Amino acid sequence: MADTQFTLDLNDDQKEVRDWVHGFAADVIRPAAAEWDEREETPWPIIQEAAKIGLYSLDFYAQQFFDPTGLGIPVTMEELFWGDAGIALSIVGTGLAAVGVLANGTEEQIGTWVPQMYGDVNDVKVAAFCSSEPDAGSDVAAMRTRAVHDEAKDEWVLSGTKTWATNGGIADVHVVVAVVDPELGSKGHASFIVPPGTPGLSQGQKFKKHGIRASHTAEVVLDDVRVPGHCLLGGKEKLDERLARARERAKGGERVKNAAMATFEASRPAVGAQAVGIARAAYEVALDYAQTRVQFGRPIIDNQGVAFQLADMRTRVDAARLLVWRASWMAAAGRKFESAEGSMSKLYAGETAKAVTAQAMQILGGNGYTREYPVERMHRDAAIYSVFEGTSEIQRLVIARSLSDVPIR
Numbered sequence: 001m002a003d004t005q006f007t008l009d010l011n012d013d014q015k016e017v018r019d020w021v022h023g024f025a026a027d028v029i030r031p032a033a034a035e036w037d038e039r040e041e042t043p044w045p046i047i048q049e050a051a052k053i054g055l056y057s058l059d060f061y062a063q064q065f066f067d068p069t070g071l072g073i074p075v076t077m078e079e080l081f082w083g084d085a086g087i088a089l090s091i092v093g094t095g096l097a098a099v100g101v102l103a104n105g106t107e108e109q110i111g112t113w114v115p116q117m118y119g120d121v122n123d124v125k126v127a128a129f130c131s132s133e134p135d136a137g138s139d140v141a142a143m144r145t146r147a148v149h150d151e152a153k154d155e156w157v158l159s160g161t162k163t164w165a166t167n168g169g170i171a172d173v174h175v176v177v178a179v180v181d182p183e184l185g186s187k188g189h190a191s192f193i194v195p196p197g198t199p200g201l202s203q204g205q206k207f208k209k210h211g212i213r214a215s216h217t218a219e220v221v222l223d224d225v226r227v228p229g230h231c232l233l234g235g236k237e238k239l240d241e242r243l244a245r246a247r248e249r250a251k252g253g254e255r256v257k258n259a260a261m262a263t264f265e266a267s268r269p270a271v272g273a274q275a276v277g278i279a280r281a282a283y284e285v286a287l288d289y290a291q292t293r294v295q296f297g298r299p300i301i302d303n304q305g306v307a308f309q310l311a312d313m314r315t316r317v318d319a320a321r322l323l324v325w326r327a328s329w330m331a332a333a334g335r336k337f338e339s340a341e342g343s344m345s346k347l348y349a350g351e352t353a354k355a356v357t358a359q360a361m362q363i364l365g366g367n368g369y370t371r372e373y374p375v376e377r378m379h380r381d382a383a384i385y386s387v388f389e390g391t392s393e394i395q396r397l398v399i400a401r402s403l404s405d406v407p408i409r
């Protein structure tokens with residue numbers, strides 16, 4: 001008898017989550033999108049609304065994260081970002097910092113810091129993950145922010161400048177990646193918690209951006225920031241062991257995969273799902289418009305030139321979602337990304353969001369070019385998806401390297 005176990009159907013719990021998140025995206029996020037895009041500010045009241053219903057909470061994301069099929073997070077992301085990418089990123093940006101702690105922290109560190117990142121319903125907080133630097137974007141190994149251990153006080157002293165940090169400077173808890181052993185390149189990095197109110201951490205420039213303008217992006221300056229020893233994620237013993245192993249391998253000339261890079265690879269499908277949400281939103285607006293806009297005495301969708309564009313848009317959105325779901329399922333099932341499937345999903349979904357939002361603008365004609373309609377904003381928002389969490393070129397590099405032993409640069 002045929003094995004009928006394989007299914008792409010969401011189960012009842014997943015459908016419930018999808019519909020619940022969609023309801024919030026449609027009723028609360030989408031109507032506020034244009035306003036917060038113009039204000040270019042963190043939409044605190046909306047984060048608070050999300051917190052009130054449990055949609056901005058550690059519990060909710062942990063539950064989705066541990067969905068054994070892997071689809072809890074991508075389904076949630078797609079619906080939130082369908083509502084609006086800038087606001088949605090303000091809601092899920094904390095998750096990036098939380099994942100940084102979940103990936104590297106001890107159980108005690110996870111229990112102490114991750115709940116603090118979200119605050120509580122009456123006093124919501126956000127968190128920031130600070131890795132990128134002015135001279136270390138794609139080239140993470142060029143990072144310069146140093147962390148030096150002051151053994152006498154068992155404190156770490158962090159100094160340097162981080163850039164592009166989502167929620168940087170407005171966060172309560174900052175997770176900062178810094179160099180502990182410059183000889184080891186990216187294997188000599190470690191992550192630290194900078195607790196709320198720590199002296200020496202300040203916000204530098206806040207960036208005025210092309211899109212996702214409701215999401216705060218800024219430099220974070222670390223001027224001899226002292227944090228207690230227990231703020232080193234994973235603890236000193238584990239760090240020393242890891243560095244010793246890396247030194248051994250470096251001596252033997254062995255190339256080792258960077259743990260932080262492996263974490264990024266695993267988080268990429270979630271970012272791809274965000275792009276799918278934007279692309280689907282723009283496609284839906286365009287489909288609706290094409291059916292109602294009349295030119296030459298007939299709806300413009302009556303023309304193959306328009307209908308075929310919509311067919312391509314829908315096909316790309318579905319294909320992107322399938323790549324995202326495959327990678328999410330693989331990650332949850334503990335399958336290794338042998339062919340950089342995480343990168344494939346982020347690359348294809350990010351490029352799809354850019355292409356589909358551009359096509360949607362074209363279908364809306366002059367209206368598509370104005371801020372009276374949402375596709376112009378969606379197109380600006382989509383542009384970040386070939387840049388952050390690894391540019392499209394870096395995704396191609398990761399995929400290309402997985403294909404053969406040729407050391408492609």
Ligand SMILES: Cc1cc2nc3c(=O)[nH]c(=O)nc-3n(C[C@H](O)[C@H](O)[C@H](O)COP(=O)(O)OP(=O)(O)OC[C@H]3O[C@@H](n4cnc5c(N)ncnc54)[C@H](O)[C@@H]3O)c2cc1C
Nearest residue numbers: 129130131132137138164165166217387388389390391393
């Ligand atoms: C809105 C926003 C939010 C962000 N949020 C965060 C955050 O929360 N935390 C954080 O740490 N970082 C964050 N980032 C940083 C983001 O991850 C980096 O911008 C990204 O990794 C690219 O780095 P870069 O901007 O320095 O570009 P560069 O690395 O300088 O790249 C410039 C161009 O060169 C290309 N390029 C570089 N190297 C290669 C190569 N080897 N082969 C081919 N092409 C190459 C790139 O693809 C790109 O097109 C954010 C960025 C933005 C814009």
